[in-house]
Amino acid sequence: MAKDLGALNLQNIALDLHDDGVLVATLNRPDKRNALNAETVEDLIDLFVAVPRAGVRAVVLAGKGDHFCAGLDLVEHHQEDRSPAEFMHLCLRWHEAFNKMEYGGVPIIAALQGAVVGGGLELASSAHIRVMDQSTYFALPEGTRGLFTGGGATIRVSQLVGKARMIDMMLTGRVYKGQEAMDVGLAQYMVEGSCYDKALEVARRAAENLPLSNFAICSAISHVGNMSALDASYAESVVAGIVNTQPEARHRLEAFANKTAARVRPNS
Numbered sequence: 314m315a316k317d318l319g320a321l322n323l324q325n326i327a328l329d330l331h332d333d334g335v336l337v338a339t340l341n342r343p344d345k346r347n348a349l350n351a352e353t354v355e356d357l358i359d360l361f362v363a364v365p366r367a368g369v370r371a372v373v374l375a376g377k378g379d380h381f382c383a384g385l386d387l388v389e390h391h392q393e394d395r396s397p398a399e400f401m402h403l404c405l406r407w408h409e410a411f412n413k414m415e416y417g418g419v420p421i422i423a424a425l426q427g428a429v430v431g432g433g434l435e436l437a438s439s440a441h442i443r444v445m446d447q448s449t450y451f452a453l454p455e456g457t458r459g460l461f462t463g464g465g466a467t468i469r470v471s472q473l474v475g476k477a478r479m480i481d482m483m484l485t486g487r488v489y490k491g492q493e494a495m496d497v498g499l500a501q502y503m504v505e506g507s508c509y510d511k512a513l514e515v516a517r518r519a520a521e522n523l524p525l526s527n528f529a530i531c532s533a534i535s536h537v538g539n540m541s542a543l544d545a546s547y548a549e550s551v552v553a554g555i556v557n558t559q560p561e562a563r564h565r566l567e568a569f570a571n572k573t574a575a576r577v578r579p580n581s
């Protein structure tokens with residue numbers, strides 16, 4: 314385990330760092346359907362603060378058991394009987410974790426089986442790529458539970474599916490699964506077999522890219538999306554200036570010029 318990761322004291326996330334630099338991070342509360350209690354949110358912050366500095370080349374974010382994540386720990390929330398200020402501060406911790414993921418510069422591939430609901434969908438939408446299988450289903454049941462989203466769904470889920478679909482999901486409890494979930498943009502891959510195996514394959518492929526290219530892909534696109542077109546074109550130029558002149562890319566360009574590099578083909 315890389316030094317920064319080995320020092321972590323995570324309570325509810327299991328880590329497995331592969332030789333190729335792919336880190337598998339698994340939510341590890343299957344008895345509670347991986348519901349996000351306050352402790353797990355702190356784990357996510359600690360983990361994704363460490364990941365960009367630990368030499369990790371890509372992350373598979375998985376959930377142990379039949380369900381990826383059941384969202385906010387409703388039992389803890391009920392028992393804590395939080396004040397508005399307390400819950401606001403808790404939501405800010407969720408945002409801290411999810412922003413670290415989205416803007417951290419290391420590709421995160423979510424393997425989504427079973428329920429991906431409420432805050433579980435907010436977590437999944439903070440990853441860069443989502444992989445579903447035949448068991449996966451997505452929902453935002455907050456409306457039916459007398460709640461509202463607090464972990465970034467208004468930002469990320471509405472970006473994925475559009476405002477009108479998100480409002481429908483929240484007003485009616487509508488569930489998306491199968492091809493329809495793919496069609497509305499909730500996932501990029503759907504497999505017959507294990508979403509975990511496919512997520513690992515995708516992560517391994519991403520890990521072959523140069524880290525600086527992945528850093529730009531997994532941070533600049535999100536930052537640029539928050540800017541005016543004028544500032545975005547400036548920022549993109551600055552990022553391209555750094556990434557597209559990196560010495561580590563020279564041999565890849567040379568291989569193309571030599572005609573030894575793979576060409577982009579319809580089946581590649």
Ligand code: 1HE
Pocket residue numbers: 344345346348380382383384385386387388389404407428430431432433454455458460461462463464
């Ligand atoms: C939980 C939670 C949870 C399960 N918080 N403990 N999220 C929801 O509204 C989803 C709520 N959960 C469910 O609808 C179902 O549990 C599942 C569809 C995910 C799974 O069903 P099932 O039949 O496999 O499990 P179960 O019998 O319902 O639950 C098993 C255990 O997990 C049980 O605990 P036990 O100690 O009684 O065995 C459940 O209490 C526990 N569990 N889900 C706490 N969510 C920042 S704002 C975000 C807003 C939200 O995310 S709203 C939450 C939306």
